[in-house]
Amino acid sequence: MPAAVQVSDVDVVALAEFLGSCPPFDSVPDDELARMAAHAVVERYDAGAVILDAFDSEVEELFVVWEGRVDIWVHPDRVTELPDETRGVGDLFGFVAAITEAAAGPRATAVGQVTVIRLPAELVAPAFASRRGARFLAQEVLSTNRRTVGMPTYTLVDDLIARAPVVVDRSASIEQAASRMVAADLGYVAVRVGPGRYGLVTDATIRGVVAAARPTTTPVADVMSHDPPTVQLGASAAEALIKVLERNAAFVLVTDPAGELRGVVAPIDFVVSSTSAGAALHEQLRRANTVEELQYRYREVPRLVGDLMARGLASNRVITVHSALVDTLVRRAIQLVMQGRPDLDADAFTWLSLGSNGRREAVLSSDVDAAVAFADRTTADEIARYRPAFAEIIDVLTGAGIKHDTHGVSPVNPEFSRTHRQWESAARAWLSGPTKDNAVIMTCLLVDGRPIHGDLALPEVARVFGDLRLHPSTMRMLLAISVDRSDALRGRWRRKTIDLKRQALLPIANVARWAALSAGSVALPTPERLHAAAGSRMLSAEDADTLGDVFEIVQRTRLRHQLEQVEAGEPPSDVIALRDMSTIDTSVVNDAIREILAVQRRMANKAKFVPDLQDSPLV
Template sequence: MNTEELTGRLGRYPPFDRLDAARLADLAGRARTVRFRAGELVLDAFASPVRNVLFVIEGRVDLWWEPGPGPSSVPDDTVGPGSLIGMTSVLAERALGPRAAAATDVRAAALPVSALAGAFAALGGARYLAAHTPATATGGIVRPVPPLAAYTTVDDLIVHDPLIIPTGSTLVQAAAQMTAFDAPCAAVALPGGRFGMLTDTLIRRALAAGGDLSTLAADAVADRHPPTVVRGDSAAEALVVLLDRDADFVLVVDRVGGVCGVIAPRDFMVSPATAGISLHEQIRRAATVDELCQRARRLPAVLDELVTRGLTVSKVIGVHSAIIDTIVRRAIRLVFDHRPELSVDAFTWLALGSNGRHEAVLSSDVDSAASFVDGLPTSQIAAYRGAFAEVADILDGARLYRDKRGTSAQNPLFARTNAQWRAAALEWMAAPDRNNGAIMTSLLVDGRPIHGDPGLSEVDRVFADVRKHPGTMRLLLQEMLARRAKPHVLREALRRRPEFVNVKNDGLLPLVNLARWAALSVGSSALPTVERLRAAAGSEMMPQESASTLIEVFGELQRLRLRYQLRQWRDGEPPTDVLEMATVSPIDRSILAQAIREVAAVQRRMDNIAVYVPVDEWTARQNAGS
């Protein structure tokens, strides 16, 4: 096959279909054609480093993703034309497989590793790698990985020194530097010592918009608030940031804001968080409802793998919530692709409850609400609610179940225009004890947009100044304290009575309610429980010591909750928040009892403060020595 023919063939398959003609021709010119007879060993990437990645032109190749007996055993996968073989080991720079043998006569192009960087520098290349990660027949991820000691922080994922564009550079100058360094992105120095990020995508958008690019400043085109993590953060934390922002790159900075590097989705191929990004990308590419549901059902297996590899539970839960967001977004897109009369720009989809707070575990319902643009006719809103019911059906099929009490965007109570939400929030503010105002407030202030307008919801805007309404604050506190932590249940459990304890109802919900109210009381818009406690820490109602204790308690309860739910899942049981005390270790029973006692103690203190301290002093900051 000559260079021109191979150029055309490469350009028909991802990730090479994203390369321009010059890069394709260069890659094809550096390749050589190789042939293998049926049964012949094509590649053994367990035995030695990969020097050339093979692009299959004709024939079928069997793959084995674990070291084993070899071509005489049943293969884990079989691939055909357009497939790449050996890329996983190239990225990891170690012998991670696969072993490959020709299932039929095979013709392939051997592509030098040095020539492939451009194809995988962009997100499209990483998405290809993620989508083609091998899986077992039962859906479990099968991928040899480096030891856990390696690649657990973002520091270990940085491959190259960052390219930094000086302040005052034009877009043309920045593009020239990026081309010279063959860099798909660069950090751009901004006034005040901060950094933005300039990517190939942003440059292409500027070109498409026209204008005089010779005088256009690079910092005018750059993302001035790029996804950012701090050196020393876990790889899982960076993964959550990347998934949350649906970003091509994440900027890594040091503690004083200096740029240390940039990481891309492909860099996670050697991280313990690999499974998360792999499944995330496969879900985003799901072409049908059946495909989406099939891939989404693998989510518990991914969480189990991440926990087994030693990632902290808080990070695993963050990855879980981010992937749930992706499943919901993909379900929305698949439904509305078949409803051209309805616009996806007419509404914002809000994740509520634990999903809204980024704290969902396997037993969590998918609570939701929708906020429509003002002026949308009532008849059309009814049609949208019908589409939302289809989304809920898809989520049921993905084993992400809707709330049985009807907290769903298909319910008219949770599907309103922006003006209607604003009017309802004002009513709840004035009288939280009427029309379930306190309950609705609790639900909606946990709302997080995952589709549509990313800004604060109308309810959040109304309740931003709730601390200026003492009567409302008192009534909301009464409602928040109505669900009490139940240490007496644990005392009975420790005496072998009763047989079951609900860790969510008896401990977590009271704690989450405390944090929500505390955040409202200081005007914080934070959503995660830990961030809310940190924001409120140091006030009369929430002293620093109480906040620190509750943060620790929340982490322990979530750890126990997820660990026992994964055990239930492995045993083929539906994950629940109910712990069978006979299966709980003595140490865990002790931790559980102490955690719930701590929550109850904070509730009692807040009760006393509410009785003896004026409302306007509840949020006053304590003196450092008090």
């Protein structure tokens, strides 16, 4: 545990002035402030250090944050969960326990490097005896009680709806929509587009209209979001939370089975939900002020993943939440690094998540697979100026606990940092010559690509791959990868370990990618791809369902294994020793691999009788 370092070279005058700016000390006479400063102890703590644990023992001091931020827990039964609040410069903590001389909490730990001021309780007690100090103390006790007493645990999105929705017709003007928002004290209005269909206008939409100097008589239909995130009544709060995280959304519409709008849920509503931890951590990552704080916050993710698994959330849902948190981490890392490089334009490039991150299937062992696309006017020299920033971003992610890709799938590599036109040209070359220059591997990576920073529209390279079905040579190569059984069969009868990713999950992902592309689907997550391709000539509905079930089972086994590794202080991996698996788990995984092999065998056999696949290298 990091230890405190006492700061000796303290300017007592500056310290007294600082204390005088902090309630309730702002009403204390100057001579008393000087006396408090003279008896104060200033200490510096590293990230994660426990500054105070007033649940275990009585304390005789209170604390003031001078520099940095501090996480606070106010309930002893929740210290293994996310903090109840975070306090910053000028905030006090520990004064209730110090003044009452009771082990009343809280527990406080450093977020990044923190400097705190320790003040003897008997010296500052008079400040709380004043009217202002008494009011300050009463407000703190009231807010603490509200956080710790009677907190309900809700599970359905229905329970998160607090008010009836505000709806306007699509012909309403922006001015009318703004008036309805103000009258209802809400940050949105829903726009009725048609039976069971709604758009959304938010306060951010209104600000955009004002900034663009558009007339307020403009119909809301011209500026609304046409595809707001939506869930149905009866959906779990976790599902609504996933919508918030996936889309970085300000609101989620809640409809009934007939499509009628019944309510709107905002991120703040998840505070009363048992799934609020994901939303809270998402928000903490998004608002991290420094790289150090961002990395510190992200280290809470494995604990959150374990908590969601323990609550019984399906593994694919847990992975979706985790992937959304990875997105938030990457976005904030980009923002923080680029803020420190004012000579570079953060909007000059689009960051693409590739591989499992692109498919929203990132787990604790997943690498950082990424590429960037620049505007076509960007020169090679200008792109080169950004690579040190990209390297710094990768370092930030690595420092947070994300593995760095060892195969060079990174914007630091010139192959993965190009202009849109260069990406388009490369994609066409890969399609015309799939046997050259790792063309199929690059195709698989880019087909799974998803923009998370910059221009979030479909990148040009993805549009090129949109007509992949018209390139039979590439499709045959992708099919060959999909039905290749060498990894699953390797060492099958004498193996002592199982690589869950290589032997089970990647084969399913490859089949799903090929089948979805064959069906013309643009879906990215493997379960969605399987659903989209179910019933096609190469993948029966039964086989698609089987692979979907197997994917879920193996992912759950993988997550449990990785959480156990993290708990033991080991790096998470995809390889699990058979001796570490129960007999039941071993049987389940072996059965899963057999099911995958059977589907691959049937696909290979079908390929012999499909006319446009008869020249496949498989037959």
